[in-house]
Amino acid sequence: MTIKDLEYALWLNAVVPKDTEYIINMSKKNGILYEFIDNELEKLGYDRIFDIEDDFVEDDEDGDYIEKFPHKNRFIED
Numbered sequence: 001m002t003i004k005d006l007e008y009a010l011w012l013n014a015v016v017p018k019d020t021e022y023i024i025n026m027s028k029k030n031g032i033l034y035e036f037i038d039n040e041l042e043k044l045g046y047d048r049i050f051d052i053e054d055d056f057v058e059d060d061e062d063g064d065y066i067e068k069f070p071h072k073n074r075f076i077e078d
Contacts, residue, residue, distance in 0.1 A: 001032050013049045015041070 001009075006027060010020045023040055030036060034050035042048060 003027065003032075006032055006037070009049060013046070015044075015046055019044050019046070 003024060007020060007024060010023060015023070019041075022044075023037060026040060027033075027037065038048040038050050
């Protein structure tokens, strides 16, 4: 993930520009660490955006999985 990708992910999740600048500056110093960014976002009062929860993926009785749609945007890097 690049700084531009991070900036875009923060914009998608409605992080205000002042907080976005803070997160980007911290990421430039420390590197782009998802756990660190999510912790900083929580400190600022936002939801975690890089934490991939298994809540929206459940196994079906047939062994297939069902993906529920999360209630907010999630940035998942493949």
